Amino acid sequence: MRLKMVDWRGIRGTTALLRHTLRTERVRFFVWVLSFFVLMSVVTYVNGQFTAQEMKELVIHSTGEPGMRMLVSPITAEGAGEISRFVFFRFSFVFSLLVVLMNIQIANRLTRHEEETRRADLIATSGAGRYARLLSALLVLVGLNFAVALAMWGGLLINGIEPFGSLIAGLSYGALGVVFAALTACAAQLSSHVSGVAAISGFTFAGVFLINSLAGARGTVEGEIVNDTLHFQGFEASSLAYLSPMGWTQEIYPFDDRNLWIFLLFAAAFIVLTSAAFALVDKRDVGAGVLRERKGRERSGPISLRPLGLALRLDRGVMLGWLFGTMFMAFVFGAAVGDLGVAFEDHAVFGEVFTEAAEQFPFMLISVFAMAVPFYARAAVLRMRREEATGPLELGLSTTLSKARWLTSKVLMLIAFSFLCLFAATLSLGFAMEASLGEIGEFLAAAAFQGGAAFVLTGLFLVFLALVPRQTGALSLAVIILSIAVGSWFGPMLDLPQRVMDFSPFSHVAFEPENAEPLRIALLYGFGMTACAIGITGFLRRDFQPSR
Amino acid sequence: MEPIIHAQELQKFYGKTHALKGLYLAVKPGEVFGLIGPNGAGKTTTVRILLGLLKASGGTAEIFGMDAWQDAATIHKRLAYVPDDVRLWGNLTGGEVIDFLLNLRGGIDEKRRSHYIDCFDFDPAKRCRAYSKGNRQKVALIAALASKAELLVLDEPTGGLDPLMARRFQETIQEIKNEGRTVLLSSHRLADVERLCDRVAIISQGTIVESGDLKTMRHMKRNVIRVRTRDPLDGLQKLNGVHDVIHTDDEVSFQADNEELEAIYSFLAARGILSLISSPPTLEDLFMRHYETRQESTGAAEDG
Numbered sequence: 119m120r121l122k123m124v125d126w127r128g129i130r131g132t133t134a135l136l137r138h139t140l141r142t143e144r145v146r147f148f149v150w151v152l153s154f155f156v157l158m159s160v161v162t163y164v165n166g167q168f169t170a171q172e173m174k175e176l177v178i179h180s181t182g183e184p185g186m187r188m189l190v191s192p193i194t195a196e197g198a199g200e201i202s203r204f205v206f207f208r209f210s211f212v213f214s215l216l217v218v219l220m221n222i223q224i225a226n227r228l229t230r231h232e233e234e235t236r237r238a239d240l241i242a243t244s245g246a247g248r249y250a251r252l253l254s255a256l257l258v259l260v261g262l263n264f265a266v267a268l269a270m271w272g273g274l275l276i277n278g279i280e281p282f283g284s285l286i287a288g289l290s291y292g293a294l295g296v297v298f299a300a301l302t303a304c305a306a307q308l309s310s311h312v313s314g315v316a317a318i319s320g321f322t323f324a325g326v327f328l329i330n331s332l333a334g335a336r337g338t339v340e341g342e343i344v345n346d347t348l349h350f351q352g353f354e355a356s357s358l359a360y361l362s363p364m365g366w367t368q369e370i371y372p373f374d375d376r377n378l379w380i381f382l383l384f385a386a387a388f389i390v391l392t393s394a395a396f397a398l399v400d401k402r403d404v405g406a407g408v409l410r411e412r413k414g415r416e417r418s419g420p421i422s423l424r425p426l427g428l429a430l431r432l433d434r435g436v437m438l439g440w441l442f443g444t445m446f447m448a449f450v451f452g453a454a455v456g457d458l459g460v461a462f463e464d465h466a467v468f469g470e471v472f473t474e475a476a477e478q479f480p481f482m483l484i485s486v487f488a489m490a491v492p493f494y495a496r497a498a499v500l501r502m503r504r505e506e507a508t509g510p511l512e513l514g515l516s517t518t519l520s521k522a523r524w525l526t527s528k529v530l531m532l533i534a535f536s537f538l539c540l541f542a543a544t545l546s547l548g549f550a551m552e553a554s555l556g557e558i559g560e561f562l563a564a565a566a567f568q569g570g571a572a573f574v575l576t577g578l579f580l581v582f583l584a585l586v587p588r589q590t591g592a593l594s595l596a597v598i599i600l601s602i603a604v605g606s607w608f609g610p611m612l613d614l615p616q617r618v619m620d621f622s623p624f625s626h627v628a629f630e631p632e633n634a635e636p637l638r639i640a641l642l643y644g645f646g647m648t649a650c651a652i653g654i655t656g657f658l659r660r661d662f663q664p665s666r
Numbered sequence: 667m668e669p670i671i672h673a674q675e676l677q678k679f680y681g682k683t684h685a686l687k688g689l690y691l692a693v694k695p696g697e698v699f700g701l702i703g704p705n706g707a708g709k710t711t712t713v714r715i716l717l718g719l720l721k722a723s724g725g726t727a728e729i730f731g732m733d734a735w736q737d738a739a740t741i742h743k744r745l746a747y748v749p750d751d752v753r754l755w756g757n758l759t760g761g762e763v764i765d766f767l768l769n770l771r772g773g774i775d776e777k778r779r780s781h782y783i784d785c786f787d788f789d790p791a792k793r794c795r796a797y798s799k800g801n802r803q804k805v806a807l808i809a810a811l812a813s814k815a816e817l818l819v820l821d822e823p824t825g826g827l828d829p830l831m832a833r834r835f836q837e838t839i840q841e842i843k844n845e846g847r848t849v850l851l852s853s854h855r856l857a858d859v860e861r862l863c864d865r866v867a868i869i870s871q872g873t874i875v876e877s878g879d880l881k882t883m884r885h886m887k888r889n890v891i892r893v894r895t896r897d898p899l900d901g902l903q904k905l906n907g908v909h910d911v912i913h914t915d916d917e918v919s920f921q922a923d924n925e926e927l928e929a930i931y932s933f934l935a936a937r938g939i940l941s942l943i944s945s946p947p948t949l950e951d952l953f954m955r956h957y958e959t960r961q962e963s964t965g966a967a968e969d970g
């Protein structure tokens with residue numbers, strides 16, 4: 119075997135790049151770190167208001183049913199009444215999701231995005247080595263994840279949680295983040311396009327998430343009934359959890375066993391992925407990916423000669439991915455709800471509680487599908503903005519394609535597709551649960567009602583696009599996060615007053631259609647329509663605004 | 667003859683920036699009209715208003731006698747545009763984009779399409795995100811030239827082209843002119859403008875400061891004079907109508923306003939003329955003057 123000597127010239131300029139990145143991205147980094155601190159401390163504080171007994175009941179309540187176990191993290195018997203474990207039991211998947219999304223986004227930004235916008239050309243020709251960009255990006259990300267870990271630690275500390283366990287808890291999420299940073303860095307070597315990188319990392323994460331959910335659903339819940347009282351004896355995930363880095367985080371048990379060896383798993387994954395990324399750098403040109411850009415057709419097909427056909431073709435990949443992705447997720451959840459039955463079902467006291475919870479669960483899932491819609495709508499509106507800001511809209515509008523036609527066809531496509539996705543996911547859930555036609559009808563009604571709340575947000579995004587185009591991305595993200603955070607899922611978890619919860623359109627739709635108030639639903643749709651109308655007229659009246 | 671493009675008293679504000687300050691423009695059918703001016707003068711703004719992409723803050727902009735903002739879609743049936751900074755659909759190939767644009771501009775004429783693809787030596791099978799700046803510009807140019815549009819609006823179309831392609835561009839504009847089509851060409855390449863344009867307008871700080879037939883513009887305004895005299899030419903600089911005096915070893919060159927020529931010649935004659943060459947100014951000579959006034963005034967603004 120021939121050993122290759124390390125060529126130190128390859129990393130020349132790393133520190134300069136590092137400093138440059140820290141300078142240009144400092145606000146973004148600061149906001150992320152601060153958000154983790156605030157989130158961690160608020161969530162811990164609010165949940166700390168529960169009594170030990172209440173926590174225990176909530177744990178029992180949400181582990182009895184396999185479908186519900188998909189969204190919570192394992193917990194020990196002793197931990198069930200402790201705030202430190204309880205917080206991670208409930209919010210682990212939210213923290214994981216945020217950490218991973220942050221890493222995918224920032225790693226993509228620092229690597230492939232940089233190359234695609236050709237800023238990397240400048241750097242490649244200004245004396246920096248070929249590995250410098252990747253190395254500096256990874257160093258920055260490791261630092262950022264460490265900062266996030268410390269922020270989470272801080273959030274726990276100010277709530278008086280045990281310091282050592284809290285530190286390990288924080289680090290376990292930082293480690294998860296670092297693995298996804300390295301994965302994204304690899305993807306950035308493979309694909310020559312930002313969206314390709316996001317797709318590779320995003321799909322991998324979806325797989326990881328799914329495996330982890332299955333590990334939860336197939337896990338074991340033990341309980342003993344003594345004198346009509348249930349003694350909860352812990353919820354453990356199945357060994358599938360070890361196939362998913364999200365599962366690793368959850369298997370550490372920072373406040374109980376402290377399985378510190380699991381950090382070795384993270385380290386191994388990080389080293390493998392990082393080496394792969396550096397090896398791939400050698401296999402490609404600056405600006406290109408390892409996966410070659412295929413040559414395309416010289417002539418256009420008949421469909422993409424027309425604006426609507428072209429729009430469909432350009433968004434085809436995203437739309438199909440989204441449609442089948444949500445349908446698949448819905449199916450998995452549905453199957454878990456249907457097949458595996460309800461634990462403790464036979465028990466007289468708890469059986470009733472669990473059956474009730476199990477009945478409500480599909481409707482809660484449908485509201486989750488509806489909360490996913492604004493993410494699609496936001497992405498679609500941002501694609502429109504990008505087409506205007508840095509894309510081909512100027513050229514398109516110089517033809518007989520009018521602004522009105524471009525906009526209305528995009529908006530109609532967006533709205534129709536959002537509802538299509540929502541209904542398709544709902545149907546998929548129903549079929550997987552082997553629900554009766556009557557039940558499916560109820561599910562669809564619930565979807566139509568929840569869809570009203572999502573529609574309001576779509577309308578707002580269009581208003582942003584029309585009135586404050588440059589801020590569309592930030593504002594729409596803020597609106598989504600707020601309306602989910604104070605909405606019908608997290609609002610009660612965070613113990614928010616009704617007045618605050620009312621700001622979220624999702625709070626105005628009860629989970630089950632029979633409890634929903636028709637007037638409020640009609641108002642939601644009316645509000646959504648008005649917002650769309652304002653957005654459309656505003657856009658038609660305003661100037662074309664490219665980014666400069 | 668009714669002008670094809672007619673802008674009067676055109677005003678444009680971007681927030682507080684006053685980008686166009688009462689601009690007047692009239693382009694006649696069948697002519698190639700050049701629009702030149704320093705960076706930030708307002709060329710792209712003017713062109714975008716004419717295309718109905720921006721709404722004028724004041725004044726009127728008409729193309730084919732229709733309002734540029736209101737009737738944009740109708741106007742665009744008869745017009746083709748090459749933007750300043752060509753940005754395309756990254757996933758499509760150049761060939762597909764050309765087909766798409768041609769189809770929206772009244773149909774694909776196969777002969778013209780392949781003629782211009784060959785002419786610009788263009789590979790239509792690559793994806794747009796893989797094209798260089800010049801190649802992206804070629805996509806837009808081919809889609810404009812090969813269309814049946816009566817009016818071509820070209821905003822710095824040669825910015826990314828190499829010298830050979832820039833020459834091809836000049837030839838194709840000549841062809842377009844022979845077909846009787848009208849062209850509005852904004853450009854920084856004065857050689858292009860000088861060779862191709864029947865008339866030009868020089869725009870500076872949002873107004874037209876000079877416009878007209880190139881030939882008359884040159885002769886009416888100034889001459890460039892190179893002279894050798896027996897006695898030194900002290901005090902030349904101070905004469906009315908004398909600009910840009912440059913002393914070289916044995917020669918002095920300067921620009922002279924035509925209305926002051928008589929006084930200037932007698933000043934020179936008194937110092938014993940050995941040789942004198944007087945020639946009309948190049949576009950560059952005319953243009954540079956406006957460049958310099960801009961710099962003086964911005965400098966003053968910064969001082970104040």
Ligand SMILES: Nc1ncnc2c1ncn2[C@@H]1O[C@H](COP(=O)(O)OP(=O)(O)OP(=O)(O)O)[C@@H](O)[C@H]1O
Pocket residue numbers: 666680681683685703704705706707708709710711712750
């Ligand atoms: N969207 C905008 N917002 C604010 N100011 C703008 C905007 N677009 C243009 N401007 C300003 O308007 C003025 C005219 O710009 P314009 O782009 O029309 O110049 P130009 O003549 O095309 O210049 P160049 O030769 O550099 O292309 C400049 O001062 C510019 O800074």
Ligand SMILES: [Mg+2]
Pocket residue numbers: 709710711750
């Ligand atoms: Mg310009």
